[in-house]
Amino acid sequence: MRIILLSENFPPEVGAPQIRLYEVGKELIARGHQVEVLTAFPHHPHGEIPEEYKGKFYQFEHYDGIPVHRTWIYPSPKGSFIRRLASYFSFTFSAFYSVFKAKQADVIICTSPPLFLGITGYIASKLKRAKFIFNVADIWPESAVELGILKNGTCIRFAEKLEQFLYKKAWKIATATEGIKEYMLKQGKNEKDVFLLPNGVNTDQFTPGKENAEKLESLNLTGKKVFTFAGRMGYAQALDSVLKAAKLIQERQLDHIGFLFIGDGPEKQKIVDMAKEMDLRNVTFHDPVPVSEMPDVYAITDFSLVTLKNIDLFKGARPSKIFPALSSGVPVIFSGVGESEDLITYNKCGIISEPENPEDLAERVIECAGMSEEDYKELSWNGRRFVEREYSWRSIVDDLEENIKEETVELFESC
Numbered sequence: 001m002r003i004i005l006l007s008e009n010f011p012p013e014v015g016a017p018q019i020r021l022y023e024v025g026k027e028l029i030a031r032g033h034q035v036e037v038l039t040a041f042p043h044h045p046h047g048e049i050p051e052e053y054k055g056k057f058y059q060f061e062h063y064d065g066i067p068v069h070r071t072w073i074y075p076s077p078k079g080s081f082i083r084r085l086a087s088y089f090s091f092t093f094s095a096f097y098s099v100f101k102a103k104q105a106d107v108i109i110c111t112s113p114p115l116f117l118g119i120t121g122y123i124a125s126k127l128k129r130a131k132f133i134f135n136v137a138d139i140w141p142e143s144a145v146e147l148g149i150l151k152n153g154t155c156i157r158f159a160e161k162l163e164q165f166l167y168k169k170a171w172k173i174a175t176a177t178e179g180i181k182e183y184m185l186k187q188g189k190n191e192k193d194v195f196l197l198p199n200g201v202n203t204d205q206f207t208p209g210k211e212n213a214e215k216l217e218s219l220n221l222t223g224k225k226v227f228t229f230a231g232r233m234g235y236a237q238a239l240d241s242v243l244k245a246a247k248l249i250q251e252r253q254l255d256h257i258g259f260l261f262i263g264d265g266p267e268k269q270k271i272v273d274m275a276k277e278m279d280l281r282n283v284t285f286h287d288p289v290p291v292s293e294m295p296d297v298y299a300i301t302d303f304s305l306v307t308l309k310n311i312d313l314f315k316g317a318r319p320s321k322i323f324p325a326l327s328s329g330v331p332v333i334f335s336g337v338g339e340s341e342d343l344i345t346y347n348k349c350g351i352i353s354e355p356e357n358p359e360d361l362a363e364r365v366i367e368c369a370g371m372s373e374e375d376y377k378e379l380s381w382n383g384r385r386f387v388e389r390e391y392s393w394r395s396i397v398d399d400l401e402e403n404i405k406e407e408t409v410e411l412f413e414s415c
Contacts, residue, residue, distance in 0.1 A: 001404070002034045004102055004130070006121050007111040008073070008091050010039035011063060014288060015232065016199050016320035017111055017137060018044075023202060025066045027397040036105075037066055038098040040073035040091045045232070045264055047075040058097055069098035085155075088114040095120045105130040107404055109174065115140040115159060118166040125171075133404070134170035135197055136180055172403065179316020179339055195403040199320035201327045203392040205292075208329030208384065209299030216300050219284050224258035225369040227333070228301040230294065231321045233265035238309040241335070243274055243283065244358035245365060250282050257369050259305075262286045262297060298328035302376075303351075303368050308336040310355035315339065323391050326350075326383030331376070333368060335361055349383030 005025055009018045021037065028035050041053040053059065057072045074090035076083040092114070099120070105128045110121025118134055125132035140159065167173065167187055174197035175181040184194045216222045233239055239261075246259050259282055261271070268285075275283050289297065298304070304325035308314040315338030322340060325332055332350035334340055335357075344350040353364040389395070 001107065002103065002105045002130075003028060004036050004038060004105040004108045004124070004128070005111075006038045006095065006108060006117065006124065008040050008088075008114060008117060009044055009111075010037055010042075010068065013042050013044045014291060015044065019291065019320070020197075020199055021111065022064075022066070023200065023393040024197075024397060024400065026064065027393050028400075029065065031397070031401070034103070035066060036102045037063075037068045038095055038102060039068060039070055040095075041070050043073055043075035045266075049073075049075055057094070058101070060101065069101055071095055071098050088116050092116045092120050096124070099124040099127060102128075104128055107131045107133060109133045109135050111135045111137060112166075113138050113140045115163060115166070118162070122166060122169050131171040131404070132169065133172050133174055134166055135174040135176075136184070137176040139180055139183055174400070174403075177316045177318045177339055182316075195399065197400060198391065198396065199318060199323060200391040200393050200396045201323035201387055203327050203388050203394075206295055206298065206324045206327035208380070209295050211299055212296060215296065219260065219286065219300075221258045221260065221284065221300065224256055225302045226258050226260055226300055227303050227305050227365055227368075228260040228262065228297065229305040229307070230262040230297060230325075231319075233261070233263050233268040233271055235267060236309055236314065237265075237267070238307050238335070238356050239267060239271045240274060241356045241358045241361060242305060242307055243271065243278060243280060245361040246275075246280050246283050247278050248358060248362040249365060250280060252366075254366065254369070255282070257282060257365060259283045260286065260297075260301070262289060264288045294324060295328060298325060298330050301325070301328075301330050303365075304330050304332045306332050306334045306336070306340070307361075308355055310337070314355075318343070323387050327387045327391075329380040329384050331368075331379035331383055333361075333364055343386075347382055347386040349379055349386055 005021055007017060007021050011018050011022050025035050025037055041049050043049050059070045061068050071094040074087045076087040108121055108125045108130045110118055112118055122132055172193045173184050173189060174195055175184060176198055181194050185191060249257050272285055306319050306322055308317060314336060318340050322332055326349055332344055333353060334344050334350055335353045336355045341352050345352060351364050351368055354360040
């Protein structure tokens with residue numbers, strides 16, 4: 001089958017959409033499908049285009065064996081909402097050049113957000129006479145409105161009309177979570193036309209590893225129970241609650257507990273400054289590391305921290321950082337409610353704490369630090385089995401092929 005993957009983001013950028021697109025593309029190619037990626041020049045999260053791409057409008061390359069077409073984007077790291085819109089629309093239009101450069105396709109899978117890229121995906125499907133699959137990883141504009149990012153009434157109404165148009169025109173919709181799937185069904189889509197394309201993990205890359213004593217020493221974490229937050233440090237993660245929990249633990253003189261923050265994001269400097277003001281001696285910050293180095297991080301981690309703000313929007317969230325941790329045999333402390341809480345509880349692979357409740361989080365951390373080896377091994381084993389069974393990229397692409405096989409049948413009938 002001939003498949004185009006259209007997304008604003010792709011490696012070498014790091015993030016859930018980038019990893020999902022990369023892993024799905026690799027797995028599809030390994031199964032004999034023709035795959036091309038249409039994406040922007042790298043620009044996330046700092047809003048800077050690397051030197052090797054600056055001054056260019058278009059470049060074709062192979063990234064780890066995947067054919068990739070890249071076009072210009074106006075990068076906007078933090079600025080105003082208008083600047084972010086300019087960034088979205090710059091790639092929405094520049095991507096058409098890649099559409100014309102790309103080969104014929106049977107299926108175009110377009111990732112949202114940004115919602116506006118769906119315009120490109122839909123028109124490209126008409127130009128290529130391909131099926132249009134809209135891959136919705138976040139409900140937009142609803143999420144932007146609830147988070148306070150989008151406030152202009154005119155923009156909201158326009159985005160809502162575009163949203164409904166794209167959902168209606170999509171041959172099928174692939175959703176990142178069950179919550180988004182339910183939303184699509186409420187919008188009138190038939191159940192057979194909506195399927196899950198969730199975040200997953202490379203279970204061959206992320207496996208239970210051996211602790212690196214030198215790495216622990218370099219981070220001043222030797223002899224400690226390590227609780228790691230790894231990933232984007234943004235508004236949604238409510239990391240101030242983690243720092244407050246760390247302060248409570250420090251006040252109780254539980255020096256065998258250490259917190260490790262690895263990553264970057266719009267809230268990082270604020271969190272770093274807050275940790276200094278609170279004089280936290282049990283917190284260590286580290287720059288982002290490539291995905292290839294994350295197994296080493298999990299090898300020195302006892303529990304992975306996954307936290308979200310306490311708002312209804314996140315009840316349907318499945319943070320991508322859950323799966324590599326579990327695949328590495330590292331249980332998760334999930335501070336949140338909803339879909340992820342149910343997954344972790346049902347599969348007995350972690351501990352749940354109340355979102356944005358530092359006192360409760362501190363108690364759960366202390367509980368985990370004192371857990372017996374037998375109970376810890378049970379959580380670890382349960383998590384590894386769970387993701388191998390349901391969230392390896394192999395199983396996810398199995399489901400993807402099953403849901404687009406109708407296209408294959410039609411192609412053979414037309415031959």
